[in-house]
Amino acid sequence: MRFLTLVLRSLFRSKRRTFLTVLSLSVSVFLIALLQSLLGTMDALTTSTGSGTRFVVQDKASFTNxxxxxxxxxxxxxxxxxxxxxxxxxxxxxxxxxxxxxxxxxxxxxxxxxxxxxxxxxxxxxxxxxxxxxxxxxxxxxxxxxxxxxxxxxxxxxxxxxxxxxxxxxxxxxxxxxxxxxxxxxxxxxxxxxxxxxxxxxxxxxxxxxxxxxxxxxxxxxxxxxxxxxxxxQETLSITENAFNLNMMKLLGDYSTMVHSISAAVLVAILIVTANTMAMAIRERTTQISTMRALGFRSGQILSLLMAEGLLLSLLGSGLGIALAMGVASAAAKVAGQIIPWMADFIITPETLLLCVLITLALGLLSTFIPAYRASRRPITEGLRAL
Amino acid sequence: MIWYLFVPLAPYLLWLLWAAAFHPLPLTYNWRSIWQRWAGTLSTVGAIAIVVMVFVVVLSMAQGVSKAYVRSGRDDQVIIMRQNARVEMMSSLSLAQARLILTHPLIARDGVGPLATEDIIVSKQVALADGSGAMSVTVRGTTPAGIRMRSQVRMLQGRWFIPGLSEAVVPQKMLNRYTGVELGRSFAMAGRSWKVVGIFDGDGSVYDSEIWTEVGDLRQAFRRYGNDSSMAVRLRSAADVPSFIRDMEQDVRLKLEAKPEPAYFADLGDAGRPMQVLGQIITLILTVGAVFAAMNTMYATVAGRTPEIGTLRALGFRRREILASFQWEAILLTALGGLAGAGLSLLFNGIRTGTVNMNTWSDVSYAFSVTPDLMAQGVGFSILMGIAGGFLPAWRASRIPVTEAMRS
Amino acid sequence: MDDVSVRLRNLAKSYWRGSLEIPVLTGIDLEIPRGGYYALMGPSGSGKTTLLNLIAGIDRPSGGELEVCGHSLNGLNDDELAGWRSRNVGFIFQNYNLVPVLNAYENVELPLLLQDLGRAERRERVLHALSLVNLTDRMRNYPRQLSGGQEQRVAIARAIVHDPELIVADEPTGALDAKNAEEALILLEHLNQELGKTIVLVTHDPKAASHARFQIHLEKGVLDRTVEVHDRPVLPRLLT
Structure with a gap:
């Protein structure tokens, strides 16, 4: 905890860069949270209150018959x-x-x-x-x-x-x-x-x-x-209401594949962006890191300080993104719910929140680990020379 | 669409082009500088490539869906349905109506007979090949004339169905997604067993998503005597379409709805629309993120080259030349990402998959269609990102006081 | 307790460039008594900074024995070495190397964060160190708000705040003008005489070297000669 000031101040050392990275991150997390929740909300609708005890008998060939x-x-x-x-x-x-x-x-x-x-x-x-x-x-x-x-x-x-x-x-x-x-x-x-x-x-x-x-x-x-x-x-097809709904959802299955693929692609993109920011932030601090190590900081301590900084950066980005997504979701539920019925129940689902937490951790750790590890293991004398 | 976004930027772009043409600082200078800090460059290029790829691929899906429908219609053919039916499956025609339509003088004939077909459309659940369940597939009962009228349909393997034998033909493109409908196999429908005797190709049209069988057999199986779904006719010329449609709608014995095939299929092709809108919204959001990333890289470039800027200014280069130079560098950077993304999206071109048409509630098979136009739009987007992300850093570069720049 | 701060036996250091071994230091035998004030001198490439780094425990020898502040450094791993430095060595750099995001107070406090000290005790020590360099009134300033001389004084406070036995300084006056250089040297002198710190400094500034008790001359990686300085300049006493 006594190093919190150092981590926080280091994070905001280049305010513009941190700010731009946070924005970039939050926009991406915003999109992922929204898309995933959209799927989740639609999915939740397939399990309605009384539906566990109900089933539907329909024509086997097509439910339009x-x-x-x-x-x-x-x-x-x-x-x-x-x-x-x-x-x-x-x-x-x-x-x-x-x-x-x-x-x-x-x-x-x-x-x-x-x-x-x-x-x-x-x-x-x-x-x-x-x-x-x-x-x-x-x-x-x-x-x-x-x-x-x-x-x-x-x-x-x-x-x-x-x-x-x-x-x-x-x-x-x-x-x-x-x-x-x-x-x-x-x-x-x-x-x-x-x-x-x-x-x-x-x-x-x-x-x-x-x-x-x-x-x-x-x-x-x-x-x-x-x-x-x-x-x-006319043969019949009897399926539980949940299954019936699932069948309808299956029709939207392509969308879910699409959303997952897009989420994955976006994650790769923000990982690249965040990693670049952290690499820049660490590279320009080579001398400082070596100085701290000369003063007696252990490599492990340096590594944790840098990782904490990366985590904090991704936490800021995803936090802002999720907050944004929650705001938009509740606004969308009010406005679009008038036109599209299920939109009225649109929320950022708990599963999405959990996903975002995992994304935050993964982003923070993955983006920072390689440059931070290298910086913490670099020979001190080499780092002191690199002015 | 995206090209309209360039309109308000036109004066600035023209000035940039002018500056590039009469530029004392050549673009090769920027090109080398981009690779000087390759880690930042690659990360920006990578992020933008992904955004552009998402854009092109999602829109190529939407494009693929509508393409399947566009390929299906002919200008001189008309589909006749009950009023308000919208889709063939929801329509019904009586035997008397069908007879009456057939007598219309504008209907074209070939060596065999009139080019008109009464079809019955039903749907059937077919198991997916990946074992994840079943989907509703359109089954069309049609006639020999119906086969002749859809000239894009070609028999690949086996033969056409023989009336009375409960036989069916299946599109080749359905086979990799569905199981139980391979050549030689039988499937159950309406209490009968139907044997697959042929595999056909629909040339990417909507017929690539339909199982075909003989209309009489289907009529019997579903007990739809005198209650067919719809009729399609070919007219002597496309110019006859309006008057034919008028006759269908105004004849008191008919009071039917008739649509030229292209219009009918265009309506159905709207199935790709939600995907298109979704794709555009996603791209818009992602673009904002990419602009921030590009801005970051450009600010780092400007910061790293501040002494150089000072030197250039001391040598006599003017502010606006510095501005143009850095703006061009940003555009080069993002356009590189755009090109990479457009290139990556080609990997998806032609992948065949299916979605559900919300109008017919049945499966429509389509292929990702990455067109040069879509790729150009993707690159266009990346250029916009370069302009938006590069302007502020370039402006800043041009405003750095010479003395300060030299000092750092 | 031993009254020798630094003891080097047959110390050697070489770098490898590919398969080529480049010797930097060979056969260094040296003893620096506790409370000694030594200047390492020599032309560039003579190995003086390497020797300083070895003594300070931020570099490792290729051969020979190294005993500093009563510890043999040969057997320590990286983390043990770091812990040893945090207790025994104070560093002063040519470019001060203050952490830009921390103010003067926090920079001085940095070495104390590595020790198990309460907030109040840390504060007391930081204020004491800052008062020794006469910068208490600037302790809330960030490095960029300080002059070069002030920055170096903060760095000196940082070097002594954890009360190390040994202070190593690499060209401490290299980036300072004459007046500030003199102030820094006065401080070092004071640390040596009043607080009994062992000081080893690398410099090629004859004026700075003239403050040391002994000048060690290196030539191409070997000890050339050790000269005792007899007519050391008398400095005004800034501090009490």
């Missing part, structure tokens, strides 16, 4: 099933195709039960629930979504489907406050409207979401269901 609603008859007979609901992605647009948000046709009563955690069912006023179940044109929306468009309970929302040649006019009956912002960016209405208006949707649904009594039963259930429909016209 529809399956007969009659398939639910088989599900009803399975003792492990607690509840199920049917869904159809509506792809509805409100006023402008740019106003994208998730909207489904659902079976209202069972939907509320199956997704009771996400919709925070106990918090919804009973009369709102009653109105939603009674009104065939009713719909429920999340608070964040309602805020975005300024909707209130009782408003009429026209939705034009991009999939079906259909526009529905829905009365808002429930505005729910979900556990997470991203759970609130959704609209659900009675699937009957869709099935009555579109001939080929009659008796068909996009997917069936099933809630099992015990999560441990899910693999067995999935297997039994798929086996049962294996010889019918």
């Amino acid at each position: 529809v399956i007969p609603q009659a398939y639910t008859n088989f599900l009803r007979q399975q003792p492990e099933v607690e509840r199920f609901t049917v869904l159809q992605w509506f792809g509805g647009e409100y006023k402008d195709p740019k106003n994208f948000f998730a909207n489904f046709g659902v079976d209202p009563e069972s939907y509320l039960q199956v997704y009771r955690e996400e919709a925070n069912l106990p918090s919804i006023p009973l009369e709102q629930v009653r109105d939603f179940l009674r009104d065939g044109n009713g719909c429920m929306v999340g608070r964040a979504l309602a805020d975005k468009f300024g909707w209130k309970v009782g408003d009429v929302v026209p939705l034009k489907s991009s999939i079906f040649n259909l526009t529905v006019r829905l009365n808002i009956r429930i505005i729910f406050a979900g556990l997470r912002k991203s759970d609130e960016m959704v609209l659900a209405f009675n699937i009957k409207q869709l099935q009555e208006a579109v001939p080929w949707m009659k008796g068909r649904v996009g997917a069936i979401t099933v809630r099992a009594k015990n999560p441990a039963d899910i693999p067995r259930l999935c297997e039994r269901i798929d086996h049962h429909f294996a010889n019918s016209a």
